[in-house]
Amino acid sequence: MDKILEVKNLRVSFNTYVGEIRAVRGVSFELRRGETLAFVGESGCGKTVTAKSILRLLPPVSAEIKAGSEILYKGENVLQMGQKRLQRYRGNEVSMIFQDPMTSLNPTMTCGQQIVEALMLHKKLSKQEAKAEAIKTLELVKIPDPEKRFSAYPHELSGGMRQRVMIAIALSCQPSILIADEPTTALDVTIQAQIIDLLKELKEKLGTAIILVTHDLGVVATLADRIQVMYAGQIVETGTAREIFYEPQHPYTWALLSSVPGLAERSKQELYSLKGTPPDLIMPLECCPFAARCEYCMKVCRQQMPQVTNVTATHNVACWLQHPHAPKVKPFYERGLSHAQQA
């Protein structure tokens, strides 16, 4: 298989004055060439931390990637790269765009300069060549009048345009992986759709693999090949987009799906709202992290960590409901009534 990225047992902690926060707790996954993988989950479930770890962008003092974690880019361990190698890797082989295009661009540099900078660094182009290349990239992300926008400052552009510039910066060196951290969250709904369409088009045109981090399942639906649902720093379910949307197995995935307007309509059901908040990540977790909020929580869930079960070759889920002893339950939205309403 042409795996280009393989993450094995990634564990990340933040050292704070209240104690160690285990933000990512043993996450493993892989990414194939040209594939789009989505990380989905509530805020604070570790998806952004996982994404940033791939580029080693976590704050060096407070964040600690635990020993035993491995991030293999084409077989090379990213965590062991030297500074020089890391700089060639960042932006050139794997690049990243961030949530808020308003703050992610340097306000005192023109958009053009910010693209040229990466091109001159990685492709060793002259200023003139880099400028020509940058304008081509701006064209690629469908910015009208790219020559003029090249010398515009970020504050002169709209939010959607800025996010396009961010994408242009990220794609300028033709990386093999693009990490998009909530790329549409800060944008207007209409602009969101445009950015998603653009990402989809670019992915097909350039064959870039994408890691899409989002809490919005609607964004994922049109773009992702595979989906990874994260909760409390762990992957609770992973599968192809089809499997996650049509045969979800984990109660947390059910909850997520039924809280998306467009998807919930399918079952003519009220929008579901998941009660409570994710567990405090300071605590060590010895049981299923979702147990406290789960409608289907069983006694065993409060005592032991569930095992990962293969539903199909591509579909894994970590839930005690997969156990042969467990009662067979259906997602509440298929029953038409939530467990809580029955009780």
Added chain:
Amino acid sequence: MLRYAIKRIGYAVVTLFIVVTVTFFLMRSIPGDPLSHMARALPEQTRANYYAKYGLDKPLFTQYLMYMKNLLRGDLGESVLYPGRSVSETIAKTSPISGLVGGIALAIGFVIGITLGIIAALNKNRWPDYLVMFVAILGTTIPVFVFASLLQYFVSVKLGWLPPSGWGQPRHLVLPIIVLSFGPVASFARYLKSSMLDTLSQDYILTAQAKGLSQRDVILRHALRNSMLPIVTILAGRIVGVFTGAFVVERMFGVPGIGFYYISSINNNDYTMILGTTVFYAALFVIAQLVVDFVYMLVDPRIRIVPESR
């Protein structure tokens, strides 16, 4: 942009006008007149001549108009203490000396202060940070004359490395410059550290890192420039600080700058000199603020477009 610039210059002119007017009438409101204590002993005729010479025989308002008219031509009148010595010429002769000492001190203070600020920000909560902040606190709390006396005592008297005061040789410059640059070092270091920490937590720093820039490039190309913006706003205050600090420093080290003459004219009640020098200082500072404002506009592209946001 242009409208903003014109407005800003307009305010500066009005400010200056108000300052000159207020200073003029304040000086004239002093009981007695500028010549009274020195002209008392003169014969009646000489005295009248003197009064006529300085225009003091005319009504106050006429004197004011005359002063303003002369001011526009750059003529600040003549010293009442040393007849024949023109105030404008004295300023023209002494201010370059102050400018030289103050300018070098400010430049050194700027470079060292910024460097220390960067070091402190990059080593937050480690010993270089604590050391820099300790120096910065000392720099803002030890008065110039205390620092100057300490330097004179230890460097000149005890160690005998440098002359305690005097003028004419390059080595006479060393101590005054060190003393005057201490304050700027401290405040630039303090401000740059906090603004650098602020900048380093911005998202675009992450973007720059994700691009593959080295730590050095991230700091020099992205963080430093944006951290310098707030520094520009305190620059005017520092220029003022260096010039007022010079009142004391020039006296203590015997530097024949404008501060030295300003203080001695105050001690000698040389009214035209006090008035002229005050006007000069006020103009200097108003212009300094104006220039700093324009520099700020040039370095921050956001302000070029929306001046009202300030």
Added chain:
Amino acid sequence: MQEEISKELFQIIGPEDNEAEKIARPRVSYLRDAWRRFRQNKVATLALIILGILAFMVIFGPAISGYSFEEMDTTNRNAPPSREHWFGTDKLGRDLFARVWQGGRVSMIIGLVGAFVSSFVGCIYGGISGYFGGRVDDIMMRIVEVLISVPYLIVVILLSVVLKSKSLGTLLLAMTITGWCGIARIVRGQVLQVKSQEYVLAAQALGVKPWKIILRHVIPNVLSVVIVAITFDIPGYIFGEAFLSFLGLGIQPPNTSWGALAATAQSMYAFYPYQLFIPALMIALTMLCFTLLGDGLRDALDPRQRK
């Protein structure tokens, strides 16, 4: 391994009651919380203790010395520190221990009174400007801009020349005449900010009377900023007085201040360095302590500003 788990564990029990959402921590009042944070700051606490000691000495020091600060003893001039004269004597044979604390009174009074008067004026001016906003604010702030654009020390020097008298009151007047501008700006900014907060808008929408809004929302928010500004202003006034006295424009003999003591001693520092160092140390120490105290108060009163 999976087989070992007994069947009865697989019984659906549903989600936990959301006990976690109860507020577990006891409520602590703002001031008590601030005091707790302040005490955790060792540097600021130490600064406060040193200031306490200085204040004590400034009040009781002259009495402890057993000499009057004006009393001359021509037989014992420029004496080094000894058992009779702890800090030695000056060129007129006056006891320096008494003079240092007497001078401290003047310096401290100028620092405290200056800072309080100017922040009082500044608060009212800034409060009016910020509260009314619009045209009033525009004009009032223009005036402040003009005042601020003239260097502070020039104004003070000019006024002390014009007013001729060099008493404590004149000095205070000269120093506070434009000194309030800084606080006026801060207060105005703060008032404008509070005014635009959603909770104030909500209170207005509910029909709460203006004076109640000022009392409940504006003053508490402005107060912490003003306290911090006062603390930072005090060393500024002490420095200003020392500076003027050093130039011979401040306190006149026989009365004295730390700045005046340092100025007198400066001409002879090569021979009698301790005459210079003691008052210089007092000035530096007081300014340092007030600055550190200000830092500590700012962190304690406004944790958001903490870096």
